[in-house]
Amino acid sequence: MKSKIALLLFFALTAFTLLQNRKISGVVKDENQKPLANVIVMVKNTIISAKTDSLGRYTIQVPDYAKTLIFSMPHYAAKEVRLGTANTLNVTLAISRIDLTDALSESNQVHRKVSGSYVQMESAAQTFMAPMPRHQPLETENYNPINENGFQFASQTPVTTFSVDVDRASYSNTRRFLNSGQMPPVDAVRIEEMINYFDYDYTEPSGEHPIAVSGEMTDSPWNPGLKLLHIGLQAKTVPTKNLPASNLVFLIDVSGSMSDQNKLPLLKQAFKLLVDQLRPQDKISIVVYAGAAGEILKPTSGSEKMTIKEALDGLEAGGSTAGGAGIELAYKLAKDNFMKDGNNRVILATDGDFNVGISSEGELQRLIEEKRKEGIFLSIMGFGMGNYKDSHIETLADKGNGNYAYIDNIQEARKEFVQEFGGTLFTIAKDVKVQIEFNPRHVQAYRLIGYENRALKNEEFRDDKKDAGEMGSGHSVTALYEIVPAGANSSYLSKNDALKYQKTDASDLGKTDEMLTLKIRYKKPDSVKSILFDMPIKNTSKPLADCSENLRFASAVAEFGLLLRNSEFKGKASYREVVARAKTAFGKDEEGYRSEFVQLVKTAETLDNRKETAQKD
Known part of the structure; x- marks a missing residue:
């Protein structure tokens, strides 16, 4: 009996010893000492694991008997680290050094019929294959430079004109940088896209026009003495069941650069969400491009969801990037299956790395503009990091009468393809332009926040041949102006000589209480002639606390954008004020x-403070 008790005590003490844990924490960085997010930290020979946060930090409970931690992340060499007595363990991971090829794997190719640069696939379930591509540094990402709008004197330049913008790629791309522990490049921050990422509670249109307009003004939160003008546009919402039938062509980049987990694998998941929204009357085709372009799914009814998903599942990455050939083939399919009263659209999914075929931006733009005039629109979904070509993608989407979004995770895909299905794919009004004439009696100077690459010449407002932005079902557009009131002093204003032949005395401008007149031009989706309407906005300002949630939140996003850009117009902007x-x-x-x-x-704020501290040191 005593021996049994002793044996039980032995096993109990052994189990107790094995179950004792200690906490290990630390930071994981790359070779450039930048924090790495989403690194898997695992206790060797167990299922115990943890993951690093956006600043590269981790904490893991380790059994006393454990001897080794394993650190792993895609495109980095896994690292095993022996545990000592210390409870802090910082680790540096090196990028995997693997020789790669962009060639299509011969063993995984199927019988093909080649015609020029097109490859006609004989089955929907075929695959392009290639080894994992070399990880590319962020320095190869491209962004168009942004020169911020400055203040304009209302007495000399009273009219401002711009195209609406419902693109939201900049916000999700900025989120990707911050979540990986890095501040975004300045030119990746387009403030209007950050503001327009969010939905706002604007009044739906109820009259003859498919767009409703609202406006309100308050004191600028970051520049004391200045005013902030908020303008909101709301497009009519059409129930999904009433939307026209769709002729969609998925144009999918399967080149070698798309192998990363946040590229083609995420793309497949995203497009499957869209497939789930399709109706029987909708038709979908799939074109892929790598070293060549190929049709892998003929026009298929939205009711055949399994067939479409199987075609997506068969895709793998490999080869160079014949983007131009892919776009040509996708437009050909869209035209061959054109729906006269339907929604005809090519949806391009890519990291933007075109390098074979029609690769010059000018050639691609001309092709896309030509097809736009034929009623086939282009939307672009950007994926990935490292070699991401935002500058290329943004321009093409603008020319194609479509929207541009950046998909950084499956939640963003759900936002684009499920929650905002109608707005993403169905145009309510095209070539939407905004023109504002300020009254110098009340406005000394003004500055449009963002929209730098959407600026139009004033004479282009009436020019129906000039392309502008589109608004989809339920879409909203927000614009913010900073205003220097008449008679106010501002360090942002330079001294200009008075004009000899123009009225510059506010007393000569009449007694109207109108601060501005806002004009909107738009075209119906199937029309080439624009429709004009306008509305005056009075010189009325409210305290910020009394303004709508729309204005308060939009101003917070704008202030955040000014901080990220380190704008010369940021004034007293602060992260804490943005949060509050x-x-x-x-x-x-x-x-x-x-x-x-x-x-x-x-x-x-944490990253910015750390950067400032490092610079001081």
Whole structure:
């Protein structure tokens, strides 16, 4: 009996010893000492694991008997580290050094019929294959330079004109940088796209026009003495069941650069979400391009969801990037299956790395503009990091009468293809232009925040041949102006000589209380002639606390953008003020996008402070 008791005590003490844990924490960085997010930290020979946060930090409970931790991340060499007595363990991971090829794997190719640069696939379930591509540094990402709008004197330049912009890629791309522990490049921050990423509670149109307009003004939160003008446009929402039938062509980049987990694998998941939204009357085709372009799915009814998903599942990455050939083939399919009263659209999914075929931006633009005139629009979904070519993608989407989004995770795919299905794919009004004439009696100077690459010449407002932005079902567009009131002093204003032949005395401008007149031009989706309407806005200002949640939240996003850009117009902007104001304007926030925004601001503040400290040291 005593021996049994002793044996039980032995096993109990052994189990107790094995179950004792200690906490190990540390930071994981790359070879350039930048924090790495989403690194898997695992106790060797166990299922115990943890993951690094956006600043590369991790904490893991390690059994006393454990001897080794394993650190792993795609495109980095896994590292095993022996545990010592210390409870802090910092690790550096090196990029995998693997020789690669862009050639298509011969063993995985199927019988093909080649015609020029096109490859006609004989089955929907075929694959392009290639080894994992070399990880590319962020320095190969391209962004168009942005020269911020400055202040214009209303007495000399009273009219401002711009094209609306419902693109939202800049916000999700910025989120990707911050979540990986890096501040975004300055030119990756397009403030209007950050503002327009969010939904706003604007009044739906009820009259003859498919767009409703609202405006309000308050004091500038970051520039004391200046005013902030908020303009909101809301497109009519059409129920999905009433939307026209769609003729969609998925144009999918399967080149070697798309092998990363956040590229082609994420793309497949994203497009499957879109497939789930299709109706029987909708038709979908799939074209892929790598070293050549090929049709892998003929026009298929939206009711055949399994067939479409199987075609997507068969895709693998490999080869160079014949983007131009792919676009040509996709437009040919769209034209061959054109729906006269339907939604004809090519949806291009890529990291933007075109290097074979029609690769010059000018040639691609001309092709896309030509097809736009034929009623076939182009939307682009950007994926990936490292060699991401934002500058290329943004320009092509603008020319194609479509929207541009950046998909950084499956939640963003759900936002684009499920929650905002109608707005993403169905145009309510095209070539939407905004023109504002300011009254110098009340406005000394003004500055449009963002929209730098959407500026139009004033004479282009009436020119129906001039392309502009589109608004989809339920889309909203927000624009913010900073205003220097008449008679106010501002360090942003330079001294200009008075004009000899122009009225510059505010007393000569009449007693009207109108601060500005806002004009909107748009075309119906199937029309080439624009429709004009306008509305005056009075010189009325409210305290910020009394303004709508729309204005308060939009101003918080704009202020955040000014900080990320380190704008010369940021004045007294601060991360803490952004957080405080955003928290007062969450609204319903059913999907949590606004609360997520606050967390991103806090992350940016931490990274910015760390950068300043490093510079001082």
